[in-house]
Amino acid sequence: MKKYVQFLLLALCVTAKLQAQSDVSATETVKATEFSIPAAPAYMLLDASSPLVNQPGNIRDFKVDWSLRSYRLQPNLALEGQPLWEIFYNRPDLSRYQKASGFMRTLSTLSLSAGTLQKEISVPIDSFTTETKTVNQLAVAVKINLYRQHDPLLDEDVYKPSMDEYFTQKEALNTQITALKDSASKTKSYKVKNSLEKEIESLKSQLGSLNITQKEVIKGLRTQYLADKWNTSMVDLAWGKVYNFTRPTLDSLDLMSSGYGIWANGGYGIGRKGLLSGTMRYTQIDTLSTFAMGANFRYGSPRFNFFAETLYNILQDETAKDKFTIAYGGDFRVGNNVIIGYSIRTVYDENLKFRNLIPVANINCLMR
Numbered sequence: 451m452k453k454y455v456q457f458l459l460l461a462l463c464v465t466a467k468l469q470a471q472s473d474v475s476a477t478e479t480v481k482a483t484e485f486s487i488p489a490a491p492a493y494m495l496l497d498a499s500s501p502l503v504n505q506p507g508n509i510r511d512f513k514v515d516w517s518l519r520s521y522r523l524q525p526n527l528a529l530e531g532q533p534l535w536e537i538f539y540n541r542p543d544l545s546r547y548q549k550a551s552g553f554m555r556t557l558s559t560l561s562l563s564a565g566t567l568q569k570e571i572s573v574p575i576d577s578f579t580t581e582t583k584t585v586n587q588l589a590v591a592v593k594i595n596l597y598r599q600h601d602p603l604l605d606e607d608v609y610k611p612s613m614d615e616y617f618t619q620k621e622a623l624n625t626q627i628t629a630l631k632d633s634a635s636k637t638k639s640y641k642v643k644n645s646l647e648k649e650i651e652s653l654k655s656q657l658g659s660l661n662i663t664q665k666e667v668i669k670g671l672r673t674q675y676l677a678d679k680w681n682t683s684m685v686d687l688a689w690g691k692v693y694n695f696t697r698p699t700l701d702s703l704d705l706m707s708s709g710y711g712i713w714a715n716g717g718y719g720i721g722r723k724g725l726l727s728g729t730m731r732y733t734q735i736d737t738l739s740t741f742a743m744g745a746n747f748r749y750g751s752p753r754f755n756f757f758a759e760t761l762y763n764i765l766q767d768e769t770a771k772d773k774f775t776i777a778y779g780g781d782f783r784v785g786n787n788v789i790i791g792y793s794i795r796t797v798y799d800e801n802l803k804f805r806n807l808i809p810v811a812n813i814n815c816l817m818r
Contacts, residue, residue, distance in 0.1 A: 481510055481544070483602035483672050485680050485752070486781075487789040487814045490515050490530040491591035492565035495690040495711045495733070498526060500779050500791035500810045502761045503729045503746035506684035506715045508559050508595045510535060511816040517567065518811040528565025534558050544603055559595035563690075564588070587708065591690025599683040599719075608675055609668060616664045623657045680752035681719035688713055692735050709735030724749055729761075741765040744775075756780040757793075774798040779810075787816040 486507040489499030498517040515528040535558040539547040547555065567587045602608075627650055634646040692708040713731030720726055725748040732741045744761035761775045779793025790813055797806040 481540075481603065482786060482816075482818065483675060484509060484511075484816070485600075485676065485682055485684075487513070487783070487787075487816060489517075489791070489812055489814055490528040490563035490565055491561065491593040491688045491690055492530070492563040492589040493517055493528045493567075493812070494688065494713070495589045495591055495692060496565060496567045496569075496587055498528075498565065498567050498569075498810070498812065500781075500793040500812050501746055501757060501759060502775060502777060502795070503727050503744040503759045504715050505725060505727055505746075505748065506595065506686040506717045508598060508684070509561065509816070510540070511818050514815050514817060515565065516813045516815075517565075518809075526565070526567045528563060530561055530563035532559065532561045534560050547603055548606075555601070556594065556596065561593045562590075563593070564590045586695050588693045588695050589690050590693075591688055593686055593688035595684060596687055597683070597685040600679050602675065602679075605675075609671055612664070612667050612671065616660070616667075619660055620657065623653055623660065627653050627657075676752040678722070681717070681723070681725035681748070683716075683718045685716045686714065688715075709733065711735070723751065723755075725755075739765060750780070752783060754780065754782045773800040774802065787818060789814045 484507065486505045487509065488504045488507040489501075490513065493499045493515055494504055499515075509530065510532065513530040515530070517526040517528070539550070539558050541547075547558070550558070565588070567589070569585060569587065630646050630650045630653070634643050634650070637643050637646070689710070689712045691710045694706045694708045711731060711733035713729060713733075715727060715729045717725055717727040727746040727748070729744045729746075730742075733739070741764045742761055743764065744759060746757050746759035748755045748757040750756055757777075757779055759777050761777075763773050775795050775797050777793045777795040779791065782790045784790060790811070792811045793809075795806075795808040795810065796804065797808065799805050
C-alpha cells in the first residue's frame with residue numbers, strides 16, 4: 451500500500467515539473483480559465499475543505515491546498531494535478547485537445563490528489579463518556595469531471611476574432627522586418643544601413659507592444675467569460691482512500707488503512723449569480739459507515755461568493771449521534787490563482803440538538 455501512495459505522490463511531482471516547463475503565451479491565458487478552484491478531492495474525503503458540498507470544477511494546473519480545520523494552525527497540506535492532461539494535451543497549441551474525442555477530453559480531466567490532516571476526534575470510552583484523541587491522516591483520491599456545460603478550451607468564438615486580428619498584424623510586422631533585414635544585408639551604404647536598422651528596431655518595438663496589448667485583451671475577454679460562466683453546470687465523480695499514520699522515527703512512516711469513500715458532486719447555475727450544488731457520498735472510515743446527501747447554494751461572482759449548505763447523514767453506526775450539519779461561509783479569489791475559503795459548521799444530532807461548532811478555513815493555490 452505504501453507503493454500505491456508513493457506512486458500518486460510521484461505522479462503529482464511529475465505533473466508539477468511538466469507544468470513549470472510549459473510555455474507562457476496568449477494560449478496559456480486561455481487555458482487559465484477556471485470557473486472555480488475547489489479543494490483537492492483528498493481534502494473533500496477528509497472533510498478538510500471549507501464547504502462540505504463542493505462546487506464541481508476542472509483544474510488544468512498543479513495545485514497546492516492548505517487547510518485550517520481547528521482553532522490552531524496545523525501543517526495540513528494537499529497536492530493535486532492532472533497527469534494525463536499534462537502528458538498529452540498541455541501544449542502551446544490546443545489543436546490536439548480540440549480534435550480529441552469526447553471520451554479522451556473527459557479522461558484528460560482525471561486528477562490525482564494526496565493530502566495530510568491532523569485532527570481531533572472523539573472516542574467513546576463507555577455509554578456516557580468520550581475522550582478526545584489527535585490522529586494524523588493521509589488521503590489519496592482520484593476525481594474525474596463527467597459533465598461540463600461549457601469548456602473554455604473549446605469555446606473558440608470567445609477569443610478567435612481577437613486572435614485572428616493579432617496574428618494578421620503580427621505577420622505583417624514580421625514580413626516588414628524580414629524585408630528590411632534583407633535590404634540591410636545587401637546595401638553597402640552605411641547611412642542607408644543605419645536608417646534601415648532604426649526602422650527594424652522601431653518595428654520590433656511595435657511587435658513587443660502588440661504582444662503586450664494582446665495579452666491584456668485576452669485577459670479582459672477571460673475576465674468577462676468567467677463573469678458570465680462561473681456558475682456553469684458540472685458533474686464530478688471521485689473515489690479515495692484514507693490512512694492513519696504515525697512516525698516512529700524521522701525517516702519512516704507507518705500507514706494503516708482507515709477506510710475509503712466514493713462521492714459525486716453536481717452543480718446547476720441559477721441566473722448570473724446563483725449556483726445550486728448537491729452531493730451524494732458513501733464513506734467507510736474506521737468503524738463508521740455513512741451515506742450522506744447534501745445541498746449548497748452559492749450567491750455572488752467568480753471573485754467572491756457566499757454559501758449556505760446542509761449535509762444529512764442517512765446511515766451511521768448506532769453509536770454515532772451526529773446527523774445534520776449546517777454551514778455558512780464563502781470564497782474570496784485573490785488574483786487568478788488563489789482562493790481563500792472559510793466556513794462555520796454547526797453540528798446537530800437526530801433530535802436537532804446542537805452538538806458541535808467547527809470553524810474551517812483553507813487556501814487553494816494554482817502553481818503557475
